[in-house]
Amino acid sequence: MRRFAPWLLVGVLILIAGALAESSWRRVRPSIPEIGRKELEPTLGQGVLLGVLGGLRTVVADFAWIRSYVFWERRDRPGCEAFMRTACTLDPHARYFWENAGLRIGLDMAHWEIRRRGGYAKVPTETQERLFRQYGRRGVDVLEEGMAHARHRTALLLAAGFLAEGKLKDFTLAANYYRQAADAADAPWYAARFCADFDWNAGRKLEAYRWYRDYWLTRMRPRMDGSPDDLARLREMEKELKISLLERIPRQSWER
Amino acid sequence: MKDSLRRTLWISRVTFLEAVRQRFFAFLLVLSAAMVLSSVSLRVFDFGHGELKFIADFGFGGMFFFGSVLAVVMTAQLFFSEIDNKTALTLLAKPLSRPEFLLGKFFGAWAVLGVFVLVLASLQGVVLWAREQELIAAAEQAGRIPTTFSIVGLCQLVLLQWLRLGVVIAIVLAISALARTFLFTVVVGSLAVVAGQLQWIAQDAFLRPTDSPAYAAFLWISTRLIPNLQQFNLADALVLGSSAVEEGALIAVCLSGLAYLAAYLTLGSLIFRQREI
Amino acid sequence: MNSAISVRHLTKDFRIGIRGLKLRAVDDLSLEIPRGQVYGLLGPNGCGKSTTLKVVLGLVSATAGEISILGEPSATSAARRRTGFLPEAPYFHKFLTGRELVRYCAQLSGVAASDLDAAVEDALGLAAMKEAAGRPIGTYSKGMLQRIGFAQAVVHDPELIILDEPTAGVDPVGSASIGRMIHAMRDKGKTVVLCSHLLGQVEQVCDRVAIMDRGKLVLEGAVEDVLSRRDRHVMTIEAMTPAARSAAEAALEAHGAKITSVTHPRRSLEDLFRELVTGSRDA
Numbered sequence: 001m002r003r004f005a006p007w008l009l010v011g012v013l014i015l016i017a018g019a020l021a022e023s024s025w026r027r028v029r030p031s032i033p034e035i036g037r038k039e040l041e042p043t044l045g046q047g048v049l050l051g052v053l054g055g056l057r058t059v060v061a062d063f064a065w066i067r068s069y070v071f072w073e074r075r076d077r078p079g080c081e082a083f084m085r086t087a088c089t090l091d092p093h094a095r096y097f098w099e100n101a102g103l104r105i106g107l108d109m110a111h112w113e114i115r116r117r118g119g120y121a122k123v124p125t126e127t128q129e130r131l132f133r134q135y136g137r138r139g140v141d142v143l144e145e146g147m148a149h150a151r152h153r154t155a156l157l158l159a160a161g162f163l164a165e166g167k168l169k170d171f172t173l174a175a176n177y178y179r180q181a182a183d184a185a186d187a188p189w190y191a192a193r194f195c196a197d198f199d200w201n202a203g204r205k206l207e208a209y210r211w212y213r214d215y216w217l218t219r220m221r222p223r224m225d226g227s228p229d230d231l232a233r234l235r236e237m238e239k240e241l242k243i244s245l246l247e248r249i250p251r252q253s254w255e256r
Numbered sequence: 257m258k259d260s261l262r263r264t265l266w267i268s269r270v271t272f273l274e275a276v277r278q279r280f281f282a283f284l285l286v287l288s289a290a291m292v293l294s295s296v297s298l299r300v301f302d303f304g305h306g307e308l309k310f311i312a313d314f315g316f317g318g319m320f321f322f323g324s325v326l327a328v329v330m331t332a333q334l335f336f337s338e339i340d341n342k343t344a345l346t347l348l349a350k351p352l353s354r355p356e357f358l359l360g361k362f363f364g365a366w367a368v369l370g371v372f373v374l375v376l377a378s379l380q381g382v383v384l385w386a387r388e389q390e391l392i393a394a395a396e397q398a399g400r401i402p403t404t405f406s407i408v409g410l411c412q413l414v415l416l417q418w419l420r421l422g423v424v425i426a427i428v429l430a431i432s433a434l435a436r437t438f439l440f441t442v443v444v445g446s447l448a449v450v451a452g453q454l455q456w457i458a459q460d461a462f463l464r465p466t467d468s469p470a471y472a473a474f475l476w477i478s479t480r481l482i483p484n485l486q487q488f489n490l491a492d493a494l495v496l497g498s499s500a501v502e503e504g505a506l507i508a509v510c511l512s513g514l515a516y517l518a519a520y521l522t523l524g525s526l527i528f529r530q531r532e533i
Numbered sequence: 534m535n536s537a538i539s540v541r542h543l544t545k546d547f548r549i550g551i552r553g554l555k556l557r558a559v560d561d562l563s564l565e566i567p568r569g570q571v572y573g574l575l576g577p578n579g580c581g582k583s584t585t586l587k588v589v590l591g592l593v594s595a596t597a598g599e600i601s602i603l604g605e606p607s608a609t610s611a612a613r614r615r616t617g618f619l620p621e622a623p624y625f626h627k628f629l630t631g632r633e634l635v636r637y638c639a640q641l642s643g644v645a646a647s648d649l650d651a652a653v654e655d656a657l658g659l660a661a662m663k664e665a666a667g668r669p670i671g672t673y674s675k676g677m678l679q680r681i682g683f684a685q686a687v688v689h690d691p692e693l694i695i696l697d698e699p700t701a702g703v704d705p706v707g708s709a710s711i712g713r714m715i716h717a718m719r720d721k722g723k724t725v726v727l728c729s730h731l732l733g734q735v736e737q738v739c740d741r742v743a744i745m746d747r748g749k750l751v752l753e754g755a756v757e758d759v760l761s762r763r764d765r766h767v768m769t770i771e772a773m774t775p776a777a778r779s780a781a782e783a784a785l786e787a788h789g790a791k792i793t794s795v796t797h798p799r800r801s802l803e804d805l806f807r808e809l810v811t812g813s814r815d816a
Contacts, residue, residue, distance in 0.1 A: 345620040346685065532547075
């Protein structure tokens, strides 16, 4: 028995270490979002493996992105998508990869597919429309996925709004994305205007006006110039909706 | 006990001296340092990660990769140079026990890796700090929130990386104690590092319910035998604050690392005691 | 307990190849090496003498048999504390100086810090290595390597010194120097075990010898006893003429004795070499 005691000790030590590692892994796992993603499987090449194994993820992600350009130029959809996915997976915090992957899929790939099927003259318009919607939807999905990981969501929301309007022709959805973008701290000046216009175009005119008005009063008026263009658009809306004078935005001193 | 510690210390001291005088160590250190420094000029290849992240990833990537290579190859070389040149015969004929010899080798190699990690991390810190200052100035002018890095996080990462390399050294020494050739040790040691880096797959699978008892048993054994080396790779979270690290999680990681270290050193000592020199 | 080393029924098998074929290196060897003598363990290459020494030092485990060193079971730390060992063709860390190496070995052998400097200098002096002790070992010649190896083996003032092929590859001057060191050790009352196949040297320095062949002990005894032929005599005669030789032969024949050969005495080549290069140092 004494002969086996040291080996027993090793076994016990390994068991303790294993149990501790299991507990510590549960606790640190959420801090390493890059690993364990299904998207990696199609391109699990040497370079990617190297990246997954430790640092260098950003570098490998960059090279994967550069590589995706080669396939983009060849209009090779599977290759381009695979490398874009790899880049997004290796560095999910980078907004750039998600935004451009979503836009490439949503904007370019339907055209590639139409060319592959014989060109615009040969493919019926309905099929073309269906393809634009199909790839637009996929682009939006990629952008949605990116929003869950990337640190800066605003650009992704704007891109999703752009695709929802341009490719899906879904104005309510587009307005929804632009509304979220407008609510962000780093919202660009046009997000609120787009949101209101798309809601307006979707037939939700009163809701569009009310939201835009609140937004202008709380976030635009306090600005140095008071956003006169937005106020001008609001005045047009008030006119069209026949809002009573008392309910309209009070006249501003600087307003013409 | 005091004598034993003294002997272990002497072996580790000579091991350290031998290792730092090797061209291989100097070569990898210079290569990694060049990688850290070049990250500043290579940031033109960055696609919007945020420059600090790119610089940090480049430097920590070098530390991780070359550190692993150094831990596997140098440890095996330090062990087999003693065996093949028969210096081990001279040493083990003295009142020096085999566990003391192995521990001496471990601490010597670990100290070398400590120097390696410390030099690179210091360099990385300086590079990150210099770029951070430029970015802060630019962000202030543009009215944006600047990106920053954490010195405390960098220190924590240095400790974690050093511990990870310590676990690798302990594994390689256990393999060396069993192996007959340097090449075999390097190959199996490298595979062990890869297995350790991918152990989380088994760990994740183990945490999910399964119907197969055999599969569950396989996962149970593999998750205990192979250390999870992925849990030490917290560079983004610690240094750049990309995600939060749960309170006490670092201590848990360190404890599990130390437990693996002790387990593999004990295993190595036991195997080495049986070895005929 | 007068034995420095006591080996009883030692057998050592090595397993070779994947199939684990058994190779018997030492076969039921029993030896008693007395204290205070220079003991030569002889035999051709592969006869098992180095394996025997390794088993004695605990570097290799015995398949069967019992071994004790100075009354202690072999392979214990206590036994090794009183033993010094110089392996065959020693190789030391090239970046250390000779003095650093001897100091390192003294530390490992448990020499007290207060005695360390004196012990290191004594050992270097005994090995005639004081002058070169500050140089890195990488710059040493073969003979100097052996001498520094000897110094590291004796730095902790062991009672038993085991030397495995101490003069292999060393020139006769260096070899004679090592011989002197061995004698110095014996004069201090130490036991020296010498493992070699250079018979001339063993004959010069050893008190007792054991000869091994194919893992077995074939002869053991005092050098004087095993080499002397009591039924033969050698006379050295100066200025002998043919007439004197005939007269001597006749006189001896009258007493029933017979001269079987007459030759001129020869110096050994080693003696001649040492005489010609006298004073040269192996540096």
